Amino acid sequence: MNTFPIKIINFKNVRIGEVKEPGTQGVTVRWLISQKDGAPNFAMRIFEVEPSGFTPYHKHAWEHEVFILEGRGILVTGEKNFPLKKGDAVFVPPDENHQFKNDSNEKFVFICLIPIEKRP
């Protein structure tokens, strides 16, 4: 038997938090599905980036899987910049430098999934 039930929640009803990591501007996050819900392998968040906002330029040992829901932006990487638009899926492998920037006048909104850290 599962100890965690099916969860259904509209993203608008999820608590919104400001991303305060240094190098961030105008970004909020909502955790839609996480370890707290019993998710065994990966977590789903939704990010909203204001016009001229950006996530930190950084890299880390885990991957991102992203789907663009609204607006337009730029993925900055160590090698080049890529335009992003609604309906784009993005795979950022582990240890790749990356930053998501909103260079438009509209909100830039995307889902971003990360693996749940397994502590053996």
Added chain:
Amino acid sequence: MNTFPIKIINFKNVRIGEVKEPGTQGVTVRWLISQKDGAPNFAMRIFEVEPSGFTPYHKHAWEHEVFILEGRGILVTGEKNFPLKKGDAVFVPPDENHQFKNDSNEKFVFICLIPIEKRP
């Protein structure tokens, strides 16, 4: 060094396939991010369910993490049915019976992520 590069692809440019699993009607799938892209932990697919279409009613040992992109539908489970609409996130734990049905006159479109099977 990574052997896999950053991947960016619009879902419309991903090969579409009909889901032929028994108990399915009017469902297509596109694999946006998978093990073939170097994804180490989980895979992202997008499903489109035609009006009156449905995915199979079944259960399996892995979880689903879903985000509704367009339209309206119903999540059928072993206990009850839940209405689904755009912007809903859905966590279906492992070993839970589930089926996604389109009971509207519009396309019902959602992202569905699954863990990648690890063979030790």
